Amino acid sequence: MQVELDRRRPGQSRITTPRKESDTCKILSGVGQGSTLGTPIAVSVPNTDQRGNDYSEMALAYRPSHADATYDFKYGVRAVEGGGRSSARETIGRVAAGAVAKKLLKIQSATEVLAYVSRVHGVELPDDVVDHEKLTIEQIESNIVRCPDPVIAEEMIKAIDMVRLRGDSVGGVITCIARNVPRGLGSPVFDKLEAELAKGLMSLPATKGFEIGSGFSGSKMTGSEHNDEFYIDDSGNVRTRTNRSGGIQGGISNGETIVMRVAFKPTSTITTLQKTVTREGHETEFRARGRHDPCVVPRAVPMVEAMVALVLADQLLQHHAQCQLLRFDTNLPPANGEKGSENVTLEEAATRR
């Protein structure tokens, strides 16, 4: 959990906000003797480097493209310190929970979730030059922008440095893959796997777009170009030769690698002078003084992985409940760790009869 939080932590490099937060997590409940206990896992990560006066001007005016105005519209309050409820600091909770989900996925089905920065402003790493089957976390973590191609990473860092020095910001794109996802996750209609992933990822701060598989470029193709043909691999499994579906067909995972892309807008908080209004309805000008990220995507990589892992773990549990029920075959109902219980799958049970 701490490893993941360190990837999200402010102050980790020159291209992130200079705020210093150790983001040290303390587990308050739910874990003991090396495993979970069946109880909720509570984690505390206190703030240490919050400077209240950085936010003094925000109390007067709504920051453009921030949540100040809409939060006030909805709840009738202005909670300004650190961005209030809308601070991206809330993503700590997502990353911490994602660490647990990743572990569950790894143990259950050797599922791996990996994200990387595939665009910063005009600098792009096309998906098709990355080998998604061999991509490693080490490649991603080998540079501060979290792009697995070292040359393009360098260009991305330069692009961020350029806006950073003048107090501006840039947007970017994160590509996320999930390998070894069990077949059968997701539902055919409203709760399609891509719909759940889209919701999870579009709930991250600053996101503006989501793609699965071929994405928007798929809308420019013909069916004969786009369809993924099936074949039988050496192990006798049903596979697809191409993966424009992005690992999901009809809302259900097909066992191929799931590939997604998420667009992030440029950070709203910039030191450029901007026009805005006060809560009382007066027009005014505003220049931010807080210490903020010139580009959110390097720190958003673990957030994206966390949300995907959480969605997949949820879907794994649901799939088991609906489609992988064990059959209890003893006189007395079986209990964990107790003798006398024999578990057989429904299918095996059916063949016995």
Add this chain to the structure above:
Amino acid sequence: MQVELDRRRPGQSRITTPRKESDTCKILSGVGQGSTLGTPIAVSVPNTDQRGNDYSEMALAYRPSHADATYDFKYGVRAVEGGGRSSARETIGRVAAGAVAKKLLKIQSATEVLAYVSRVHGVELPDDVVDHEKLTIEQIESNIVRCPDPVIAEEMIKAIDMVRLRGDSVGGVITCIARNVPRGLGSPVFDKLEAELAKGLMSLPATKGFEIGSGFSGSKMTGSEHNDEFYIDDSGNVRTRTNRSGGIQGGISNGETIVMRVAFKPTSTITTLQKTVTREGHETEFRARGRHDPCVVPRAVPMVEAMVALVLADQLLQHHAQCQLLRFDTNLPPANGEKGSENVTLEEAATRR
């Protein structure tokens, strides 16, 4: 409701599937005396033109990029007639329910939801040449492809005709706007309004991508280019001069028009010969014979509107429950249509004390 279903209906023009379904809806419950009754609204829309033998080959082989294989992976069954659970025929239910949601939104807050086709294959209608404040349903419905620009509509129809004649298909993009959305809909963290909209829209069949406001192009901008500055309009309301946020900031609607784009892949069912496998694990070839849409986007326009209307109606109810409670101010609790009850808002109640 029937008007909306007619927009979705197969056989409505030469660029849709030639299957003839009247899709006549019959309301079984929930409505009477000109209004809803508080009970679930049940609607029946029977099939009339289903030809079972169109699907005979499908029973043998998994159709490429269709849900056949994944449905079988998950549930262990092949339900082939009409595509089974994964048939886009299920979207009838969405469109019918959306008609009710649209009416609620219109009465409650004069909210309007309009979608149109903004791309077919290589033919695009850029969002910025459409005046989203003045767009009308008549403009959209003025041609069979549902694109409000007549010249570009003609090109789109040609593009569809071209693939239609050779049994292939093309993808496309639908842009959807929601005007006059009340401020304050949505939640700050997990249930952001754009996350709910993304889930709703990515649950439609054949979708591959979702954008809100600036979308993926926003990731190529700087903060100083992207931010929406606030001003006070003539009525004294807080407004934004630009709308790159797409009507939502920090997960909550800000009263500006919500703008979304949804990418649809080309229809999977094509008459081209394709390689695939059978359920028993043998490689084979497959050529579809069913009557299918050469491009899904013209018929998907009412589906997109329906999902957006359903999400907004849900959020409207939630917002009312959390933030717009009335205060009951009588001795006896008030009842509908009964004398003696006086409703005041919490705010008014506070000033009285």
Add this chain to the structure above:
Amino acid sequence: MQVELDRRRPGQSRITTPRKESDTCKILSGVGQGSTLGTPIAVSVPNTDQRGNDYSEMALAYRPSHADATYDFKYGVRAVEGGGRSSARETIGRVAAGAVAKKLLKIQSATEVLAYVSRVHGVELPDDVVDHEKLTIEQIESNIVRCPDPVIAEEMIKAIDMVRLRGDSVGGVITCIARNVPRGLGSPVFDKLEAELAKGLMSLPATKGFEIGSGFSGSKMTGSEHNDEFYIDDSGNVRTRTNRSGGIQGGISNGETIVMRVAFKPTSTITTLQKTVTREGHETEFRARGRHDPCVVPRAVPMVEAMVALVLADQLLQHHAQCQLLRFDTNLPPANGEKGSENVTLEEAATRR
């Protein structure tokens, strides 16, 4: 399903309402080739013997202790035919769904759910004279009141006949047991198994009380009298010698038989002249003419079983999802009915490493 519906059907004996409804069910979707298909199961059960004019006076006045007034208070409408949304006819859906849940429970864990009438007005069959381990459905169905003791059943029938002839009604109690419930169902805090069962049963029409195990009489005992001591049975399983807990401890099933009791009020619709008011606020008198049950409990027996089966089936799925995950142990994620997949429990997986 039809067998269960026949147990609920009106007109099945002289002590139920004389309305004649065959209640023949037709399955519209979700089942084929002898099994469920992973799609929702839709069932249609049309009315045949509804006489609209039986309800003419109801349109004028609120029937005492019926839902007429409160439904109007909430929704502002009067939907009178057949009792509207509040008609006990809605329990058909519960009984139909319960038939599916019962089958699932039987296959999964040999769990059986049986209910019987244990009181009608002053005539009571004490729980402790019934051997809950040996009780059979045949004993329950051996008489029209559904009480497994033939002598007491006769007295109950007489008690119902007495009020039936004078147009009055009586209340009663149903006892329900669930045998062979797997250990571990339920949650420790808010979603305790007894809480879910209480909600399920108190959602049935006309219920006024719920007990689990010792119930209200347990509140008159001391801890030393009430506690269930543990022992190890011949198969080495942890069991309790007594079952005042009623099969649930700390919100979680312990493998002993679950025992519940549900109180039903006398049917509200009686032919006695009663004072009431009209919708317009005038006082008036009312005498029902509809054909109604003099006592609801004989027909409520299958409803009680259905709700208990539905709750247990839900909990079984949830328990599997949370605590009985299989581990996928192959290179490629496994699929239903496909070679190459080997399922091992987490525990087994742990011992291999």
Add this chain to the structure above:
Amino acid sequence: MQVELDRRRPGQSRITTPRKESDTCKILSGVGQGSTLGTPIAVSVPNTDQRGNDYSEMALAYRPSHADATYDFKYGVRAVEGGGRSSARETIGRVAAGAVAKKLLKIQSATEVLAYVSRVHGVELPDDVVDHEKLTIEQIESNIVRCPDPVIAEEMIKAIDMVRLRGDSVGGVITCIARNVPRGLGSPVFDKLEAELAKGLMSLPATKGFEIGSGFSGSKMTGSEHNDEFYIDDSGNVRTRTNRSGGIQGGISNGETIVMRVAFKPTSTITTLQKTVTREGHETEFRARGRHDPCVVPRAVPMVEAMVALVLADQLLQHHAQCQLLRFDTNLPPANGEKGSENVTLEEAATRR
């Protein structure tokens, strides 16, 4: 919030557990400037007087009628300190949240929730000797057992003292009323108001039964005795002369006082020697040494009130969302505290047209 927690606190009198916990609450988030902020309210209440060694024997053996065995059956772990997840200490959270719900109900609709002890072992205060319309919190809090009748309270205290001195325990019953509940709360079918209340109350530790209105005694009545006749009161409101329904008809509140009763079993932890088994499957004997309540009902009074308040507050929000929508009547959607917005009810809006 602290006032309510003090009513639940251990060590408050000689008839509760002698453990000393101040149960001082600290609000971590969600409240500021004298009101809620729209964010989750986090409350911390640390333990101070926990003696680990009180629980040493429990680690060896399952305590009879406690959750030790079932928790282990479900999750495969033994979390013993303080009872683990199943400790009634979790009810602090319910009481804290209930304090917020009570405030909301009071402001919104002047709804009051009051509970009192109506039975301890064989000592009973019949409901009909208490005037539920005039009952005050002062009467309830006037003695340590929380029974509004001073004479019977004295007998109850004696009954508790008797078992307390010999290390045994007794059960009891709590009656709870909710006055001035708005009409229309609850739903007609699955989510009946009494079903929600039953679930909320049966989720409290040690509960064995629930009654609404006439409860189990209602099952011994005839319809002509049980029905609540309607009349028009002096203010022109529809009322009932009797209240055997307990304030709810057809799952929906009717504006009369809601009356419930909850049965609590005797505390499981007693110092009597009892037979039990160890986790490893050996039979043994066990005598508790922890400091526990000889009777839970005095401290359970605020828990019962809290759960009822939480259910009613939830239902109030849902009712507003479904049936009390405001209509927005301006060009621009209205926002909190902003000029130009005019709220009218749907009904008013309808009459204007």
